[in-house]
Amino acid sequence: MIDGPFxxxxxxxxxxxxxxxxxxxxxxAFVMRGLAALPPAQGVAAMNAINVAAVxxxxxxxxxxxxxxxxxxxxxxxxxxxxxxxxxxxxGSALYLVGSFGLTIxxxxxxxxxxxxxxxxxxxxxxxxxxxxxxxxLWHHVRTVASAAASLAYILALA
Numbered sequence: 001m002i003d004g005p006f007x008x009x010x011x012x013x014x015x016x017x018x019x020x021x022x023x024x025x026x027x028x029a030f031v032m033r034g035l036a037a038l039p040p041a042q043g044v045a046a047m048n049a050i051n052v053a054a055v056x057x058x059x060x061x062x063x064x065x066x067x068x069x070x071x072x073x074x075x076x077x078x079x080x081x082x083x084x085x086x087x088x089x090x091x092g093s094a095l096y097l098v099g100s101f102g103l104t105i106x107x108x109x110x111x112x113x114x115x116x117x118x119x120x121x122x123x124x125x126x127x128x129x130x131x132x133x134x135x136x137x138l139w140h141h142v143r144t145v146a147s148a149a150a151s152l153a154y155i156l157a158l159a
Contacts, residue, residue, distance in 0.1 A: 002082055002158060010089065013073050014154045016066030017096050021147035023059070024100075028137070028144045036133045040126040043133070044115060051112045067101040070150065085157030092153030099146025107139035 002010055031050075035043045054060075074093035077086055115132055118125035 002085055006076055006080060006082075007158070009069065009073060009076065010154050010158055013066070013069045013092065013096075014151050014158070016062055016069055017092070017100070017147050017154065018151040019062050020066055020096075020100060021144060021151055023062075024140065024144035024147055028141050032133060032137045032140065036137075040129040041121040044118060044125045044129055045120040047112075047132075048116055048120070051116065063101070063104075066147075067097060070096040070101075073154070088153045088157035092150040092157065095146045095153060096150035100143045100150065103139055103143050103146070108136055108143070111136045111139075 035046055038046065070093040073089055074097075077089040077093070082089070111132055115125075115128070118128060
């Protein structure tokens, strides 16, 4: 049974990864569809504005904080090695660290950086926009599922 400070740590992990999953789900369910329906110049400009707005303390504290919590949960799990929930705790940490945080760094951020370097009304931006939406959204769906699965794994560890 997980209890004491470790219990609090895992509950914080549930909340953090769950909040990130919720934000990501909103993008997967309707934000990207709405942006994709815009003319390329407007879609590029809107997505660039969203990407700038996302890197603010409120979201980054939850997003990066959940990565720190996931890493800490993994370390504590290896040290404590609880009788129950070990697989779920390590799975939840791996899902978030690799499938959400890591994937953001290797798949979504490079696409965001490329998009940020384009002038919204330029032909190059219009040409890149459909590929950006398709590729970014695909990887974003994976991040959404990984974040939700991490939260679920942590919940199962507490059950």
